[in-house]
Amino acid sequence: MSAGMKKSPSNGSEKILSCEEQQAKINEVKKLIGTLPDKLSIYCSDASISRYLRARSWNVKKATKMLKDTLKWRSEYKPEEIPWKEVAREAETGKIYRSNYFDKQGRPVLVMRPRCQNSKSTKGQIKYLVYCMENAVLNLPPGQEQMVWMIDFEGFNMSHISVKVTRETAHVLQNRYPERLGLAILYNPPKFFEPFFSMVKPFLEPKTYNKVRFVYSDDVNTKKIMEDLFDMNKLEAVFGGNDTSGFDINKYAERMKEDDKKMPTMWTRGNPSLAASEPAITGAALSLDSLKLEPDSDASDNEKTDGSSSQGIEPEVASDHDEPVAASTGNATQGVH
Template sequence: MSEDLKKTASNGHVKMLIPEEQQGKINEVKKLIGPLSGKALVYCSDASISRYLRARSWNVKKAAKMLKQTLKWRAEYKPEEIRWEDVAEEAETGKIYRSNYTDKHGRTVLVMRPARQNSKTTKGQIKYLVYYMENAILNLSPEQEQMVWLVDFQGFNMSHISIKVTRETAHVLQEHYPERLGLAILYNPPKIFEPFFTMVKPILDTKTYNKVKFCYSDDQNTKKIMENLFDLDHLESAFDGNENTPFDINKYAERMKEDDKKIPSFWTREISPSSVANDVPSLDSIKLDTDSDASDNEKIVRSSDSVTNTGLMDPDQNSVNHEDRNVSAAVH
């Protein structure tokens, strides 16, 4: 294998491995984890282990430790047992919901509206977030493993956000759902939000931080980005799309209840053989782990070069390094 595929974090890149080496690392993690059964066995598919390895720069011991912590958390928290009735009160305002469309790469889209926050309890908000992460994963297509967050800041003020909840959210997502976020678009965030986001930077790992991008409706680059990522006929008008149907909690509740019925079979399914996952030009795969903070939060609306380099301007771009693809396309 060429030397450029063996670059490590010391020079600003995550180590890249050919598929055979990836599988070898996955097998090593399996040995460290030991025998599994039931839901833990279903969870620890090759694709899942691959995500933990990528999150830890293919360090087997660190990935195994991280995965063990997740298995312990899942055994205690039981996220797969949360149902709509458990979070319905949190959902009433439509502050977080799974859209009925995907982006052009087939990624599940979660819409978030922090101004519609209706709860003060950290426990309730985190439970609600976990439910939606599980639901988003449940609805991923077989060839896709990441999701997109669309955050609408209309009506937002600082009373709608909590450092404590933000810290706990970052912990749960980064430690127990690694490599699930493909891109988070913060749409029309007010000036007062930017200092807050800078303040929370230390609790975000570099890869997560680099996936968060600011977009503004009055910027032409933003419009091009949204056009290339989404079908505008399905995208909500809040993000400059053409869909004006308001959020209906009653219809949405029925949709979630139907999803809940799929959960038991999801956790008793057989794991399909490993296969190469869909090659999406996501920020995660283009802009790998870096030690430099110089352009961590560079606004995509201010730099056409950064947009081009992340592949956002061309949804058909295939410039992602093919050596760092997923080993398996299984959902978990």
Template sequence: MSGDPNGPATNGCGNMLKSQEQQAKINEVRRLIGPLSGKALIYCSDESISRHLRARNWNVKKAAKMLKQTLKWRAEYKPEEIRWEDIANEAETGKIYRSNFTDKHGRPVLVMRPCRQNSESIKGQVKYLVYCMENAILNLPAGQEQMVWLIDFQGFNLSHISVKVTRETAHVLQDQYPERLGLAILYNPPKFFEPFFKMVKPLLEPETYNKIKFVYSDDQNTKKIMEDLFDMDRLESSFGGNNNSKFDINIYAERMREDDRKMPSFWTRVNIPPSVSYDAPPLNSIKLDSNSSSSDIEERDSTLGHEIELGNTKPDRDLLAHQGGLNTTTELS
């Protein structure tokens, strides 16, 4: 189990947010939320509240409403109590898994392969996605709050498209895990995926939409993009890397069971290890807008850009001690 998933308040790249104004807003959200206890208290760290504020453009009332809904969702859904045995059947094909490498900024990587979808249960797919999100957050290093999604479209066809699953995925990501996604790389999506992506665009908030990048292996900028973000010797060959290892369900199951054993203490510990620095170029220096897709470059249509009322939101497992007191996608496989 790595450092504090709540991190210090950051922009996802480890840059501290220290302004008195921001701290005042965090304090005001805490006041509006009212007295808390147990896991809710642990969850509502300054960093967690900061993520909700960022997701609501630092609007205190909207952030407080979002956080209240998140706390309600967590109390009812109990995402931190999901265990491997509860979702093992969803995981067996390797449609979604946490890779054994991070990007150069220390962000955990969730590999997704939609073509390996093995379930028709939206409820089951969402539960597995939540498990994967919680597991990625458990493994966040100190000072890091976000993760990367690597989505491999090899073998993807029309039968793998589901608006319902996509809607639920957007809901979980944006409402329950705000500011947890740092980047989603759609690797070699087929042409027929672009119209679908435009269709579901209204489900995505601008901040989320801007984190989704289309990357094609035949694009001249692709290699540079991936090299800037990943150690190519560890990156899987299906994404242009040099690692030829394959997903092994038995090995992965043991990793997840080991992480499951760490989860209870994750929600009670108070000692936060020091931040870790990573040898990587600043995220804002990496050119991610390869000339790959019109969908990626297209301006968000103002008629579709209405703000979606994100009922539930959660800063996700930052359950790390609050000020020392005491986070569906067609599983994008």
């Protein structure tokens, strides 16, 4: 996002916010959040708060509620501490993986292959999804906040559809990783998928839905779409590119283990991409109670869904403030913010 003007809907028209107005809203959220334990304070950088504000159309009250919920979730779930060894079983079929190339905007690419689902554990599937999101954020290049989701529908059938997993996937992506999704490409979805997509559409926020693109290999416009987005020599053959190397779990595991070693550096004050502007806070005496999570009837849409828990998982997907729309870890169709 540029540091210039931002648009957000207001009474049916678009309201323009200057850089100064945006910063004022960021400062307002900081004041409402208050002091936090060190890791959470680092998480609440201006850039991070801005994503929550954009996700809630610069509504300070709703953005603060959304951010507080996420801080409580991060405190309990500890997503940045999930090691590769805890999700390796879920990952071995390549149902979700971070590709070794970026799009032309420098956005990392997460590939999802619903046919490769290898688990019936919703908890395990969502944990792996969270691991993948944390890993993708770790690998964002300087100045880039978003990623691309590519859903490969080859071999997809009705058995890969799970409304529950899709809903929870959407919740995680939209509410825990707002504004991380740049684009979600649904590649060769079968005809029978369309009714299912219509059914899960209510789980998606308009910003997310508008980032979804249906792409078909037999469509004359598809090649141009992919060429505009990617270096075709790096793009995988299954998406119309020239790379035929395929997914190798052994090589991927080594990449992830190396990334696990880098993760702690992301949560230090010296990290320019996450460091908060406030001075370090010791936080030893602080607890989740400091987040003061009180009910807010004006909170926001899509925040709680059936079967969600504060420490476990809640849904999310592709949107101007989230991610894709397809099978979370091989089920249905989820979406990336």
